[in-house]
Amino acid sequence: MTNEFENMPTAPTLTLDPFQEEKQAAVPAEKQDPVMDDAILTPEEKQTVMQFAQQIDLTNSQMILQYGAGTQKKMADFSENALENVQTKDMGEIGELLTGVVKELKDFDEEEEKGFLGFFKRSGNKVNAMKAKYAKAETNINQIVKVLDSHQVQLLKDVALLDKMYELNLTYFKELTMYILAGKQKLNEVRTTKLAEMIRRAQTTGAAEDAQAARDLESMCSRFEKKIHDLELTRQISIQTAPQIRLVQSNDTTMVEKIQSTIVNTIPLWKSQMVLALGVEHSAQAAQAQREVTDMTNELLKKNAEKLKMATLETARESERGIVDMETLKATNESLISTLDEVLKIQQEGRQKRKEAEIEMQKMENDLKQKLLQVQG
Numbered sequence: 001m002t003n004e005f006e007n008m009p010t011a012p013t014l015t016l017d018p019f020q021e022e023k024q025a026a027v028p029a030e031k032q033d034p035v036m037d038d039a040i041l042t043p044e045e046k047q048t049v050m051q052f053a054q055q056i057d058l059t060n061s062q063m064i065l066q067y068g069a070g071t072q073k074k075m076a077d078f079s080e081n082a083l084e085n086v087q088t089k090d091m092g093e094i095g096e097l098l099t100g101v102v103k104e105l106k107d108f109d110e111e112e113e114k115g116f117l118g119f120f121k122r123s124g125n126k127v128n129a130m131k132a133k134y135a136k137a138e139t140n141i142n143q144i145v146k147v148l149d150s151h152q153v154q155l156l157k158d159v160a161l162l163d164k165m166y167e168l169n170l171t172y173f174k175e176l177t178m179y180i181l182a183g184k185q186k187l188n189e190v191r192t193t194k195l196a197e198m199i200r201r202a203q204t205t206g207a208a209e210d211a212q213a214a215r216d217l218e219s220m221c222s223r224f225e226k227k228i229h230d231l232e233l234t235r236q237i238s239i240q241t242a243p244q245i246r247l248v249q250s251n252d253t254t255m256v257e258k259i260q261s262t263i264v265n266t267i268p269l270w271k272s273q274m275v276l277a278l279g280v281e282h283s284a285q286a287a288q289a290q291r292e293v294t295d296m297t298n299e300l301l302k303k304n305a306e307k308l309k310m311a312t313l314e315t316a317r318e319s320e321r322g323i324v325d326m327e328t329l330k331a332t333n334e335s336l337i338s339t340l341d342e343v344l345k346i347q348q349e350g351r352q353k354r355k356e357a358e359i360e361m362q363k364m365e366n367d368l369k370q371k372l373l374q375v376q377g
Contacts, residue, residue: 038181045178053182058190058220067224068179068231075172075234078165078241138271145263152259155252162249169241176235183228191221 038046057063195217202210 038177040174040177041181045174049178049182049185052178053185053189056182056186058186058217058224061220061223064220064224064227067183067227068176068234071172071175071179072231072234075176075238078168078172141267145267148259148263152256152263155256155259159249159252159256162245162252166242166245166249169238169245173235173238173242176231176238180228180231180235183224183231187221187224187228190217195221 038049041049056067195214198210198214198217202214
């Protein structure tokens with residue numbers, strides 16, 4: 001947006017010669033909302049309208065032609081410039097840049113699983129992977145932010161310039177209002193006095209020149225009335241231009257706010273969350289290592305305790321044992337008793353057999369003696 005409106009007057013001025021080099025001194029204007037009423041004018045401006053109306057000459061064709069033309073020309077140029085700024089204002093690039101920031105943040109956060117947890121579940125060195133992803137995203141975002149900064153500066157300039165445009169539009173609106181009020185006042189005055197008098201004279205005299213003079217003045221009044229109507233149309237354009245300027249200004253302000261929010265809120269928040277994520281990952285890894293150490297320590301303590309228990313019990317058990325176990329003595333004693341019983345039994349059986357053998361041998365001896373006696377007899 002250019003600054004061509006910077007040096008334009010901000011107070012309404014009235015002149016019957018809009019193309020002369022030196023303009024009539026302007027009366028300071030108040031910044032008020034456009035109203036189709038002289039209520040928008042200050043008492044000084046109303047006085048200016050009354051004085052200016054006395055200078056209007058409806059018999060001057062050149063004056064009627066140029067009446068308010070200067071303001072109309074300024075208004076036409078102003079509207080064209082304002083429209084050009086509206087048409088050439090391309091917010092698409094800014095929207096794409098803001099979308100680019102969001103895309104970078106989403107791309108950063110989209111891994112095997114959604115969110116930072118996706119990083120935590122990846123194999124390998126997750127912290128280094130996160131740092132590399134962060135560095136890439138940060139580089140891209142910083143480049144986008146540089147462009148957004150330049151757009152923000154330009155938009156802020158445009159907002160200030162649109163305020164100036166709004167003031168100029170209000171000035172033109174008041175000028176047109178003053179031209180219209182002065183013109184209507186003069187037109188009403190001429191029609192109720194001079195024209196009415198000329199019509200009465202023509203009707204009284206019946207002279208053709210008097211009738212022609214009345215018709216000429218009536219024609220001039222009609223032309224001037226049309227001119228005032230044209231000024232009213234131009235004034236309507238001024239009324240419509242005011243909200244258009246504010247609309248463009250609102251759009252610019254909204255984009256500035258979005259850019260500012262992205263730069264001072266979204267991106268720092270993302271960076272802080274990234275730092276927290278890295279801290280969480282470091283803590284998770286430290287906790288995992290500590291957990292493994294603790295688990296191993298507990299396992300060793302359990303194993304050692306079990307071994308100690310077994311060794312202690314064995315030692316206690318062995319220390320409480322005698323030289324020979326009772327079971328061994330009992331078995332030995334039983335074996336000895338059994339042996340003695342068997343020996344005794346064998347001895348008894350031997351004695352019995354010896355007795356029986358003696359008896360048998362005695363019998364055999366007796367039998368032999370008898371047999372011998374028998375042989376001798």
